[in-house]
Amino acid sequence: MKSQQDLRSTRRAVLKRLGATGVALGALCWGLVVPGGAAAQGGAGMPLPDEKVADTLKRLFGDRPLQSAGERIKFEAPMIAENGAVVPLRIEVELPMTKDDYVKNVYIISDKNRRPMNAQFSFTPDSGKASVGTNIRLGSTTDVRAIAETSKGVIYEARREVKVTVGGCGG
Amino acid sequence: MKHLVRKLLSLKRPGLVALGVVFIAACATVGTTVTSREWVSRAIPQSQGIVKEVGGKRIQERYPFGGFGTANFEKWPTFAADSPAYPPPRKGEMPAGIKGDPKKGNALMRGTCTACHLIPDATVWPAGNVGPDLRTIGDRGIPDSFLYQVIYDPRVLYGADSPMAPFGASGMWNDQQIMDVVAYLQTLKGKPAGVPLKVTDDKQWNPFTRDVVKPEYGDPLDMTANPVLAIADNVAVPLWSKAGPKGQSCAGCHGAVGKPDAQRPLGVIASMVGAGARYPKWIAQHSRMMSVEDFLAVHSPETTGHAMPSQGELNLTMSILVRSQSNGMPYQLDLNDANVAAAAKRGEALFQRKVGQRGQACADCHTARGGGNKFLGGRFLADVEKDAMVNHPYWRTAWQRPIDIRIRFQWCMTPLLTNMLPGDAPEYADLETFLIAKQTRRGDKVLVPRLSH
C-alpha cells in the first residue's frame, strides 16, 4: 500500500528525472505519465487520478477497515447544497491529541466526484484538536465522507449525503 | 398642466386656488423619467444588452459567465418602458389524429415542468411545488382536451395572471410535444386510485416536506469567509483615496477610509454612514431614479475622472464600500418624495408585467398567488411581501463574483426567454425602488456584502 504522500513523491521524482524533455513528453503522454502543465511550471501538485471511490479508498487505506465514527467525528455538511461550486464543510474529530496517539490525517472524499479524493489534512499534537473547515466543489448529489486516521493507524469514517441542485436562479 | 392651472384660476375662489397652487407645487416636483430608450448606458459592454448580427444570426451580447447565453428574444416583451404587452390568452384546438408518446412526455416534463410540479419519478430532483402535485393526475378523469388547453395556454382556464407559461401559444412547444405530455400525464395513476404514489421516503426529496436549508457559508462580514471583501479591500479602498485624472479623489470630498468596525470590515467612512440606505434616489440632473451603482457610474467620472462603469468590478466594489457604511441601519427611502413614490408605482407595474417568450412576471414567482414561499426546483422562492431582500451587491458563491441587483434582474430575464435591459436602465431603477420601498416599510436592515449562493 502506498500513501498519498508516497505517491506524490514518486511522481515528483518522475518529473525531476524527466527534466526539460519531460515537458514535451508529458504533453504527448497525456494520462500515461502525468500532465505536462505542472511540470512545465515547476509546481509540485497535479490532478489526482480519475477513479471510482472504491479505488481511492484502496489506494489510501489498503485493506484496513473503515470503522463508523459514531460520535467521534462531528461532520457538518449541508443537506442541500445551493450550488456545487461552494459546499462548506466542517469536521471536528473528538479523539485525544497526545504525543503517542493523535489524529494524524483527515480526508475528505466525495464518492461521485470524478476525482473522489478532495483533500487531506494533517495534524500534529500541537494542533490541539483535529478540526478543519473548508469549501469544496461537488459535481452532483453524492455521499461525502470525512475520514480520520490516527497515528496508530485506526480509521474512522463519517458520511453525509449532500444534494446538489443544478441550474435555477436563486440568490 | 397649463390647462389645469387656467381652469383653477378661472374658478376665482381664493381657497381653492391656494389649494390648487399647493397641488401644482407638489405635482411640479414629479419629474418625467427618462427610459432605457433615451438613457445613454454607462454599463460595461456585456451589461448593455446590445443586440447585433453575428454570422447572419441576431444575438444579444450578455455576460460570459453563469450561463446567460446569447439567444435573442427581441420580438418578446421586455422591461423597457415602451415594450408592447404580452399577447392575450389564446384558446387552443387539440389536434385530431396526433398520438402522444408518454415516454417523450416524461422527458419533456423532467426538463421543464419539474421546476414547479411534482411527478412520480425518484430520479427527478430537484422538483418544485409552485404548481399542483401531478403524481396522480391520471386518476382524475380529466379529458385530454382540457390538459391540452392547460399546457397550450393556461390563462384561458385560470385567468390572465396564471403563473404558468403558455407553452403552446408562445410557440415553445408544438402540438406533438404537448400531446406527448398529455399522454404521459394520463398514465400517472395512484395505487389505489387517488392515493398519491409513494415516490420516495426521503423527506428532503419531496418539495412539500423539504426543509428550507441554507448552507452555512460563514459570517458575510468576515474577510476569511466572504471573498469579495478581499477584492474590495484591494480595489475600492485604495481607489477611494487615489486622485483621478481630474486631480480629485473620493476622499478629497467625502473624507478618508478609517479603521474597520464590527459592521464595516472595509473601514469606516464617517460621511457615508447611512447614505447608501437612502438609495435609489431621484436625481433631477439626470431625470431618473438612481441606485448607488447608477450614481457612481456618472458621479465618479464627473468629479474624480475615474471611469466606473455599471456592473464593472470598480463599480461593484466601490458600491460595496459605500453601502457597507450603512450596515445595521434600516433602509430609509424617502417615501414622501413624490418622485420616489411615482417610481415605486412604475416599479410595481413592472413587477406585474409578463415578459419574454414564457410570458411570466416577477409576481409569478415572488408573490403568494404564484411561487412565493415555495420551491422552484431546489430553490426557495422569496415572497416580495415577506423576505425578498435587495441587499446587493452580494458575493454569489455559484459564480464566485459580486453581483448587484441589476445583474440579478438580468439573470432573471434569462430563463424567462427575454432580452435584458442595460444594467443601468432607468426601468430597473424603478423596479429596485419598488422593492426597497417595501423593505423600508418593513424596517429591513442593510447588510452589504451578503454571502449567498
Added chain:
Amino acid sequence: MSQVRIRIPEKIKPGEIVTVRALVSHPMEMMAFKGGKPVEKNYNFVHKVEATYNGRKVFEAATTQAVSQNPFVSFTVKADAPGVVKIVFHDTQGKTYEGQVEIKF
C-alpha cells in the same frame, strides 16, 4: 496588502484551543475535459497549505481542484505561548502566498 487573509479570535487565553481561519484569492483552475479526455491546459490550483506556530508545524493540507475557488481553510492551534502563526499556500505553478497573525494574551 497580504494575499492571505487570516482571522483568529480577538481575545485568547493561554492554553486555549484557537480556531484559525485563512482565505486566499485564487482561481483554483480545473483542467478542461473534452470527450472524456483531458485537454491540455495550464491548470493552476493550490495543492498545499502549511501552517506553523512559532516555527513548529501544526497543520498541513494537501488540496485538489475539488477545493472551491478562493480556497478557505480553518484549523486549530493550542495557544500555549505568545507568538506567530504563519500560513503558506502553494499553487501548482510554483507560486506561494503567505500570511501571518500574532497570538497575544
